[in-house]
Amino acid sequence: MAEPLIVPTQKSATRKRREAKGKERERAREQVAAASGSAPGPSKPKPKPEPTESWDCIPIARSEVSSVPPVWSKDGRFYFTAAGTSVFVHSSAGPDFERLSTLSSTDPNGHRKAINALLVHPTNALQIITASDDGTVKVWDWVEGRLVRTIVAAEKGHVKQICLGDLNGVWWIYANLSTVKSKSGKRSNTDPTNLSHKVVRIPLAGQAKDEDPASLVHQFGKLRAPPSAIFLSPRSNYLVALAGTKAYVYRLPKDEGLDGVWKPKCVKFVSDEIFTCGAFAPDRRSRSGAEQEEWFATGDAKGVIRLWHGIGAAFRQLDAGAGQAQQNDNEKRLPTTSLHWHAHAVAAIAFTSAGAQILSVGEESVLVQWHLASGKREYIPRLGGRPILSVAVRPGARGVEEEFWMGFADGAMMRVGAASGAVSAVGASVRLDPLRPTSKRAYPLAVHPASKALVVPSSHPSTLQFIDPLESRVLFDLEVAPSNRVSRRDEKQLEPVAVEMVAFSAVLDGRSEWMATVEGRPADEAEGGGLVKTLKFWRWNGDRYVISTQYPRPHGTEDLTALAFGATGSEPFAITTAVGGTVKLWHVRQAKKSEQGKASSKKPVVAELYWSLRSTFGYRSLPVHAAGFSPDGSLVVLVHGQVITLWDAATNVFVRALEAPLDARKLAFAGPEGRYIVAAASTGVAVWDVLSCELVATLPTQAADMLVGLHSGILAARAVPPKGAGQAKTEVTIMAPNGSGARTITLAVLISALADLPSTAVHLVGIAQSGEIYRFGELQKASAPTKRTITADAPRRATSIWQEMFGRGAFLDELAPPPEKEEGAVTALQRAAAGRPEAVFEGASHTLPPMGMLFDAFMDELLAPRAEEAVEGMEVDEEEAITLETSVAPDAVRSVTDREVEELEVSFCQLKMGAKPKPKPLPKVGKKPNGLPNGNAHRAVSTPVNKAKSKSMPTTPDTPELVDGKRSKKRKAPRHSEL
Numbered sequence: 001m002a003e004p005l006i007v008p009t010q011k012s013a014t015r016k017r018r019e020a021k022g023k024e025r026e027r028a029r030e031q032v033a034a035a036s037g038s039a040p041g042p043s044k045p046k047p048k049p050e051p052t053e054s055w056d057c058i059p060i061a062r063s064e065v066s067s068v069p070p071v072w073s074k075d076g077r078f079y080f081t082a083a084g085t086s087v088f089v090h091s092s093a094g095p096d097f098e099r100l101s102t103l104s105s106t107d108p109n110g111h112r113k114a115i116n117a118l119l120v121h122p123t124n125a126l127q128i129i130t131a132s133d134d135g136t137v138k139v140w141d142w143v144e145g146r147l148v149r150t151i152v153a154a155e156k157g158h159v160k161q162i163c164l165g166d167l168n169g170v171w172w173i174y175a176n177l178s179t180v181k182s183k184s185g186k187r188s189n190t191d192p193t194n195l196s197h198k199v200v201r202i203p204l205a206g207q208a209k210d211e212d213p214a215s216l217v218h219q220f221g222k223l224r225a226p227p228s229a230i231f232l233s234p235r236s237n238y239l240v241a242l243a244g245t246k247a248y249v250y251r252l253p254k255d256e257g258l259d260g261v262w263k264p265k266c267v268k269f270v271s272d273e274i275f276t277c278g279a280f281a282p283d284r285r286s287r288s289g290a291e292q293e294e295w296f297a298t299g300d301a302k303g304v305i306r307l308w309h310g311i312g313a314a315f316r317q318l319d320a321g322a323g324q325a326q327q328n329d330n331e332k333r334l335p336t337t338s339l340h341w342h343a344h345a346v347a348a349i350a351f352t353s354a355g356a357q358i359l360s361v362g363e364e365s366v367l368v369q370w371h372l373a374s375g376k377r378e379y380i381p382r383l384g385g386r387p388i389l390s391v392a393v394r395p396g397a398r399g400v401e402e403e404f405w406m407g408f409a410d411g412a413m414m415r416v417g418a419a420s421g422a423v424s425a426v427g428a429s430v431r432l433d434p435l436r437p438t439s440k441r442a443y444p445l446a447v448h449p450a451s452k453a454l455v456v457p458s459s460h461p462s463t464l465q466f467i468d469p470l471e472s473r474v475l476f477d478l479e480v481a482p483s484n485r486v487s488r489r490d491e492k493q494l495e496p497v498a499v500e501m502v503a504f505s506a507v508l509d510g511r512s513e514w515m516a517t518v519e520g521r522p523a524d525e526a527e528g529g530g531l532v533k534t535l536k537f538w539r540w541n542g543d544r545y546v547i548s549t550q551y552p553r554p555h556g557t558e559d560l561t562a563l564a565f566g567a568t569g570s571e572p573f574a575i576t577t578a579v580g581g582t583v584k585l586w587h588v589r590q591a592k593k594s595e596q597g598k599a600s601s602k603k604p605v606v607a608e609l610y611w612s613l614r615s616t617f618g619y620r621s622l623p624v625h626a627a628g629f630s631p632d633g634s635l636v637v638l639v640h641g642q643v644i645t646l647w648d649a650a651t652n653v654f655v656r657a658l659e660a661p662l663d664a665r666k667l668a669f670a671g672p673e674g675r676y677i678v679a680a681a682s683t684g685v686a687v688w689d690v691l692s693c694e695l696v697a698t699l700p701t702q703a704a705d706m707l708v709g710l711h712s713g714i715l716a717a718r719a720v721p722p723k724g725a726g727q728a729k730t731e732v733t734i735m736a737p738n739g740s741g742a743r744t745i746t747l748a749v750l751i752s753a754l755a756d757l758p759s760t761a762v763h764l765v766g767i768a769q770s771g772e773i774y775r776f777g778e779l780q781k782a783s784a785p786t787k788r789t790i791t792a793d794a795p796r797r798a799t800s801i802w803q804e805m806f807g808r809g810a811f812l813d814e815l816a817p818p819p820e821k822e823e824g825a826v827t828a829l830q831r832a833a834a835g836r837p838e839a840v841f842e843g844a845s846h847t848l849p850p851m852g853m854l855f856d857a858f859m860d861e862l863l864a865p866r867a868e869e870a871v872e873g874m875e876v877d878e879e880e881a882i883t884l885e886t887s888v889a890p891d892a893v894r895s896v897t898d899r900e901v902e903e904l905e906v907s908f909c910q911l912k913m914g915a916k917p918k919p920k921p922l923p924k925v926g927k928k929p930n931g932l933p934n935g936n937a938h939r940a941v942s943t944p945v946n947k948a949k950s951k952s953m954p955t956t957p958d959t960p961e962l963v964d965g966k967r968s969k970k971r972k973a974p975r976h977s978e979l
Contacts, residue, residue: 054746055732057774060454060472060765061430064088064411068118069348069392074125076397080142082115083411087130089142090427097427103140104130109147111138117162122171122204129173131159137173137202151202152213156180157195164204165232165239167252171204174239176227177217197223199230199241199248201262220262221248228275233294234283238311239264240296242275246331247298247308251315267314268331273300277348282355297358299346305360305370307337339370341377348391352402352418359404361388365485367406367416380423385460385485386410410459428473431459432771445753445767446502450512451475452758454765456773460485461498462519469757469765469775478545480536481519497521500533501563505572514538514588515545516574518560530557535576537586537611549611555582566629566636566649573649574611575636577624583638585652587614615652619645626667630690631674639667644679644688660686661698668709676737678714680704685716687737697739703731706754710762713737719750734762749774 064083072079072092078100081088087103104110113133121127121139127148131137135154140147153159157179165172178195199221206216225244232239239250247269253262278298285291295309314334344363351358358370365388367380387409394415396402402418405426410433413426446455448466453475458465462481465474481497501518515538523532535554538545554560555578562577574586591608618624622640629636629649636647644658664679664686676696677688685699685707703718713736722728728750735742751766751774761778768774 053743054748055776057747057749057766057776060467060469060773060775061432062772063432063770064429065389065409066115066407067347067389068115069350069390069407070405070413071118071120071128071392072394073120076395076400078142079394080118080120080128081407081413082118082130084114085111085132087115087118087128087140087142094426095424099427101142101145103142103145104138104147107147109150111136113158116158116160119162119164122164122166129162129164131162131175133158133160135159135177137162137175151216153177153200153202153217154179155213160227161230163230163232163239165236165252167236168254173202173204174230174232175200175202176223176230176241176243178226195226197225197227197243199223199239199250218262220264221250221266223248229278231278231280231296233280233296235291235294237294238280240278240280242278242298245271245274247271247275247278249311249314265315265318267311267318269308269314270331270333271298271300271306273302273304275300276345279349279351282351282353284355297349297351299342299349299360301345303340303342303344303346303362305339305346305349305358307339307372308334309336310334339377341368347387347389350391350393350404352393353395359391359393361391361406363387365408367391367404380416380421382485383414383423384408384410384412386412408459412459430465430467430472430474430773432773433457433459433461441498442500443753443767443771444499444502445755445765446504447755447757447765448512449504449507449758450510454755454757454773455502456767457499460496462496464499464502464517467773476544480517481534495521501560503563503565503574505565506567508570511540513540514548514565514572514574515540516563516565518563518576520560523557531559532557533560535560535563537574539609548609551613554584555580558582561624562627564628566633573614573629573633575627575629577627577638579623581618581621581623581640582616583618583624583627583636584616585614585636585649586611617647617652619643619654619657625665628667628669631669635690637667637677639664639679641665644677646693656693658688658693658695661695662686662700666704666707668707668714670709670711670714671737672711674709676709676714678707678709678737680707680716685714685739687714687739696737699735699739702733702739706751708754708756708764710734710756713741715754715756715762715764717751717754719752721750730766732764747776 062083064081066081066083068082070079070081077092079090079092079097081090085104088099089101089103091098091100104115111130111132111134115130115132117129117131119129121129126141126143128140128142129137130140131153135152135157137151137153137159138147139149139151151173153175154177157177160176160178162173162175165174176197177200178197181194181196198219200217200219202216202218221241223241223243224246227241227243229242230240236252239252241248241250249267249269250264251266252264276299278296280294280296283291283294293309293312295307295311297305297307299305339358339360342360342362342364346360347362349358349360356372358372360368360370365381365383365385367383367388369378369380371377383406388406389409390407392405394403394405396418401420404416404418405413406415407413410431412429412431414423415426416423441461444455444457447453448455451466452469454467454469455464456467457463458477460483462479462483464478464480466476466478467474480499483496485496497519498521499517499519501516503516504512505514506512517536517538518533519536520531520533523530532552533554534550534552536550537548539548554576558578558580560576560578562575564575566573566575572588576584576586588609589612591610619638619640622643624638624640626639627637634649635655636649638645638647641663642660644660644664646655646658647653648655658677660679662679662681662684664681666680668678668680670676670678670687675690677690679686679688680702682705683701683703685697685702685704686695687697688694689696702716704716705719706717708715708717713734715732715734717730717732720729720731727748730747730749730751732745732747733742734745747766749766749768749772752769753767755765757763757765757775757777763775763777765773765775
């Protein structure tokens with residue numbers, strides 16, 4: 001059988017020519033390589049350049065949660081707090097309590113792990129002492145902001161707690177250390193079973209011998225469990241270390257020197273529960289002046305506070321039976337006084353300055369005051385809804401009451417006046433939800449269009465906080481879902497109602513009139529399961545948003561996927577979508593009601609606006625993943641995955657369906673006036689032109705975990721998890737709508753949500769997975785906080801004895817002008833965002849409207865309206881003689897000279913010492929005739945009776961009177977200075 005004849009086609013001939021050309025190019029490359037001396041080889045594609053551009057992430061809000069209580073400087077003008085590896089210096093002047101500086105965050109020799117203790121240096125008021133989990137104790141000069149000294153207490157361990165004490169004229173640092181066991185093998189130093197715990201002492205001013213840091217650390221006690229507290233008695237007689245269920249009480253020797261070997265006696269007090277905190281009572285004396293016995297109080301994991309008395313008796317018993325048992329194995333159970341109210345563990349306790357009360361806090365968010373004399377207690381509840389981690393007492397001063405300061409689990413701090421009981425916040429810092437890192441709920445992030453304020457949830461997820469992103473301060477809070485913020489009953493955390501979505505209407509007349517929120521929670525079995533969602537509409541009343549309309553379960557038990565505002569003319573619209581594919585449009589309606597609640601033509605009518613459902617529709621029962629209005633409000637765009645549908649917003653008429661080359665989940669509008677529709681999936685971005693409905697660009701390899709539409713193009717971001725020992729980061733790609741001109745920027749923080757701040761350049765706000773908020777971009781105003789100078793040695797203006805008696809207002813040099821009334825924060829931001837109204841005249845004259853049309857609007861924007869003052873008239877009857885009572889302005893207080901003050905002090909001292917001033921001589925009065933002849937002294941004299949009725953009128957010395965139509969004043973008594 002003959003073989004078939006294969007005729008070469010035109011395509012096969014073209015392929016052969018291409019292969020021949022490729023071989024010729026390869027030979028040319030080999031010849032060039034041989035001539036240059038390099039080894040021949042096939043050509044390799046150029047590697048993709050790594051992104052080199054990066055943006056600095058400026059923190060707006062960071063987690064500053066710490067169980068370390070604040071401490072104050074010696075003069076009380078500053079206070080210090082610790083969070084993470086940093087120490088913050090604040091001003092004690094309220095209400096802002098401004099942060100002045102930060103220690104250790106930028107110092108290369110600072111702490112590498114969290115700070116566990118913070119104390120003020122006992123001999124140098126300008127220094128503070130910190131202890132950390134990195135095993136070091138550091139001394140800082142907080143005025144100059146520099147590190148003074150580092151003491152290595154444990155190279156492979158942690159310094160858990162420290163306290164300071166004076167013994168025989170030498171200051172010591174007493175510390176609880178947790179170190180790695182010597183025979184631990186390869187186990188980690190964070191394994192609790194791999195750590196040994198001990199009590200050590202370190203000289204505060206000592207120097208290491210032969211540069212060996214271990215020579216300064218002297219151990220004198222061993223603990224059987226992880227330590228929870230260490231504290232010293234006021235007279236430095238006893239040292240108490242709490243660990244597990246035992247309180248190790250050491251009696252410190254009084255005859256040991258600096259280099260002496262300590263062998264303090266120890267008594268272990270045993271409890272039934274694990275200790276969590278403790279403190280010694282202040283030193284008190286009896287009425288006769290005798291010293292009272294020292295005692296301490298502890299808190300445990302079951303919420304019980306115990307008062308431990310009889311320490312001296314326990315050591316006397318130990319001394320009496322020293323030969324019968326070893327000193328280190330003496331466990332005692334003393335009779336104690338129990339105080340129980342807390343349902344959970346006692347987080348911290350503190351004594352008041354006088355020692356008459358004990359303050360205790362815990363997870364219940366309640367401050368409990370225990371009166372030791374009467375045994376009664378008082379409560380200050382509902383201090384924020386979050387667990388309280390620390391409590392401290394700010395000592396009172398002249399003119400300043402004692403205060404109780406508490407630190408919360410969301411990083412906030414509050415204070416309570418000891419005498420007044422007034423509760424107020426310390427500063428206006430941004431509060432973060434402590435449960436945010438472990439929650440999988442949606443985290444809403446929005447920008448208020450009128451004021452450019454950032455809107456995020458507060459420490460409680462049912463409350464929104466409006467934040468100034470440039471100054472990192474809270475403008476005001478808005479409680480969206482009123483909730484009873486109680487502590488948990490069981491080990492499981494309570495899941496409160498949380499705000500999941502926030503949207504604002506467009507700016508109209510300088511304000512965003514409407515706000516919409518969606519809040520939700522999982523439904524229980526009695527409610528039929530599913531999700532409980534509530535849609536609320538809020539209206540701006542000039543100061544804040546107030547509730548207007550609410551709809552429980554607007555889409556049944558389905559989860560909501562989108563919430564957005566749009567506008568058709570002057571009427572706003574809102575859209576909500578659900579997972580099941582249901583789309584609902586809402587609009588504003590007006591109801592007429594009388595002031596009495598019933599409509600009537602005779603009664604005044606008040607117009608009331610409310611929101612109602614306008615229409616419900618869907619597209620082929622496809623789920624809706626994202627939705628939004630076009631910038632002009634004429635189109636509704638729905639994302640169904642591989643299909644994008646366009647609808648007429650006014651009539652709900654279906655316009656067109658766009659086929660997407662990817663499974664889209666996100667939606668944005670980009671370009672000038674939002675001309676381009678951008679849809680994105682986790683990998684892939686597609687762009688359409690709204691005018692032609694044609695696909696402009698497809699980027700199948702572009703990752704887009706987050707999508708933001710810009711005026712100049714598209715911004716897509718993706719989170720890059722850490723690889724090996726590397727650090728997690730975020731890569732941001734900015735490109736034109738057609739995908740050209742792409743550039744990649746690296747962020748050193750792992751971002752999970754993005755929002756665009758209105759500005760002339762790219763200015764973004766991002767939320768990290770830990771809940772911390774950052775801002776970054778091309779426009780970074782106030783990129784670093786301004787450095788403030790701390791003058792700790794500024795003289796304090798003490799009040800004199802005369803100022804205590806008469807007040808500072810009695811002296812002109814102490815008078816200060818009254819502070820001006822501050823403008824509302826949101827109103828000020830709105831005025832700043834309004835721009836310059838006079839810029840309208842910078843354009844060409846032939847393009848402007850007539851001046852008559854611009855004048856009124858221009859003057860209203862440029863000049864603030866002045867409030868009209870009502871002038872009340874007074875009717876006067878001219879035929880009656882009347883007396884006008886007018887208020888006379890008080891005389892200005894004159895300046896008091898130093899000579900006069902000295903004379904007053906001398907006279908006051910003489911009066912106090914009992915010196916009697918000499919009596920002034922009485923003037924001699926001559927005899928006056930009484931008008932009677934001699935010898936008629938006993939004649940009765942008749943008094944003439946005045947026929948006019950006498951009226952008792954109060955005399956006003958400075959009140960002018962009308963006499964014959966003229967005003968006259970009574971003469972005043974001459975002043976002492978006029979004589």
